[in-house]
Amino acid sequence: MPAPGVERCTVNEEIRVLMATDSSARNAKRVTITDVARHAGVSTAAVSKVMRNAYGVSPAMQERVRTAMAELGYRPHAAARGMRGRTYTVGVLLDNVRNPFFADILDGIRDQLEDSEYTVLIGAAGFGAEDQARTVRALVDRQMDGLILIAPGTPRPEVLATAAVTPTVVIGHHDASDVHDSVVDADDVGAGLVVDHLVALGHRDIALVSAAGNKAGRWQRTPEIALADGYLRAMDRHGLSGRARVRHAAYSDDGGHTAGLALLSGDDRPTAILTGADVAALGIYRAAADLGLSIPGDVSLVGYNNTAIASLAPVQLTSVDQAGHTMGATAARMLIERVERRRDRAMQTTMTPRLVVRRSTAAPGVR
Amino acid sequence: MPAPGVERCTVNEEIRVLMATDSSARNAKRVTITDVARHAGVSTAAVSKVMRNAYGVSPAMQERVRTAMAELGYRPHAAARGMRGRTYTVGVLLDNVRNPFFADILDGIRDQLEDSEYTVLIGAAGFGAEDQARTVRALVDRQMDGLILIAPGTPRPEVLATAAVTPTVVIGHHDASDVHDSVVDADDVGAGLVVDHLVALGHRDIALVSAAGNKAGRWQRTPEIALADGYLRAMDRHGLSGRARVRHAAYSDDGGHTAGLALLSGDDRPTAILTGADVAALGIYRAAADLGLSIPGDVSLVGYNNTAIASLAPVQLTSVDQAGHTMGATAARMLIERVERRRDRAMQTTMTPRLVVRRSTAAPGVR
DNA sequence: AGACTGATGGAGAACGTTCTACACCCTCCG
């Protein structure tokens, strides 16, 4: 096995060049609603009405104001709007910019809102609960019209408090609530699909690697917990309860690598491993390579989320598709319904997952 | 070669469950500065001063106001602040959520701003120039204190106009300006490093795959252009001008795949390929696999950015490290200097890249 | 003709901050 070699450089040289010209001329007054009103010869109230296409505006007025806006290149000042009405902005909480599954969700949200007047702004928090809570607060303080929280690590009570003030959709956690909407994937079903597939191939020693459910947040059914549940039930269904084992790992390459080494270097190594995220599966892939084990020859490996990396040439990872794009789009649609008060009951949407078989799974013991 | 198989499922079933309870109670008044002032028995002006730790506040006043804020759990309303002063928010324009290099930059920005009072909000645009321009406008309208634009596709004139109004740092483009700051990587040097490395291994037919420079935006030196420049100069230096060839491709798995097929299926296929992004390199990897070529046996392959995927087990891609984290941190630092008016001259920071050799490059003709 | 409608436009008060003046008090100096 070749040595891994130097992988990351740390310090780079900086060359700073000071430019010549002074540019403190930050003047350039904005065009305001008052300017538009004056230019069109009407009141600001009228302009406001036209913008929000409110009731009580004649076509002639419409026309006049719209051309005035166009002529002056007017753009409403979102912060000012936020003081009274809407800001036409939707905030998304994202804990992990690196998980490509979240990129799928994001694309779904974006596509859904593309042609609306709403803008999406992303608050990228770290993994820490406090970090995330701070980001959520930041979004609320910036007067977002609605919030989409992707598998928040923020304690549930705080999310409920936020949701009481701002329309909120939670993606991932299975805990239903009458105060926020939810979009979830039936992770338990997904785990079942995988176990069924592996058992059909002849596997019996199937291990699960998933993130540790954060009980701290008081969420009863995080995606991880649902996944583990489904896994255990499926194993039981096949009479394999005794052989079930769950190992916790962070959903990152490193996390998977560590878990993989632990699982695969023992005497009774499993013949198949199911993971809660594709990235973690890749870490296990690396661990297997380190130990001289081949995939799927020695071990079958299954990811989750069916992200783009799963289908990459050298990888070809069997995975569970969650249709992140659809989840994102659905969440956005539900959120806007709430923001515009077209619905006042909380709602939950569940997506059914689907197994995508590639080359990382095979019958056990076949070299 | 096994068939690629079904890779992506499209439609998922939706199960919608309407919840029982009505939750239209979106009341819950915010705590405002007035509340704090009343509770502390002082004027709102005093509270405002304390918050901004402005001049002319006695320690006693400090104390009183701070406890009042704490007792009421006061959080300033960012939208309202935006009307007069700052919003304490930095906006980041990101065209491609999927490129992990940008995640590195983002982390750098976040870490730099972690302990400050500033919050980072990300505007995720698509690749289209109009799409991006719209996102930038959205950020400006939301009264961001400063903007970080990561390799914007927005036309240069528009960026300059924006920068005249809001402090701006451009990452990537080499075009200097006296109105915005810049953080760039010496991409030409990076390309040179790669060519030197490959030539030292014995390669002579070295091709470059990079994104098409978008002349439309009126940027003279995009990263791609600088890269191609460095490549051509290095080839020339080694007397290989005649053998140089550049092929354009989108920086995505698919883009790389297409370019790879085109380059590698011809008669005079290169013995080494240099790409402008790791993702594209992976696409070429896939193309090589499709054609039954091995890497680095038949073709050496080099990526760019040294993202996490480059070091993944099955990949082990030689790449050029750009220290995205440092770039992000530097950009954030420079931006805040500008926002707080501690500097009024435009500035450019250049980072020097570094080659990270892994297993995807070897001497040519060695199987 | 007078009263009642419905449709349309405008006045002006919010909204929660910041920030410029200015008022007040104390101390110090002539």
Next chain:
DNA sequence: CGGAGGGTGTAGAACGTTCTCCATCAGTCT
């Protein structure tokens, strides 16, 4: 003892919107 001057606090006008009334006006109905 009067005034200058520095240090602290406050009043109140912005900031750019939204939105609730209210006024106006042209029809329509008795």
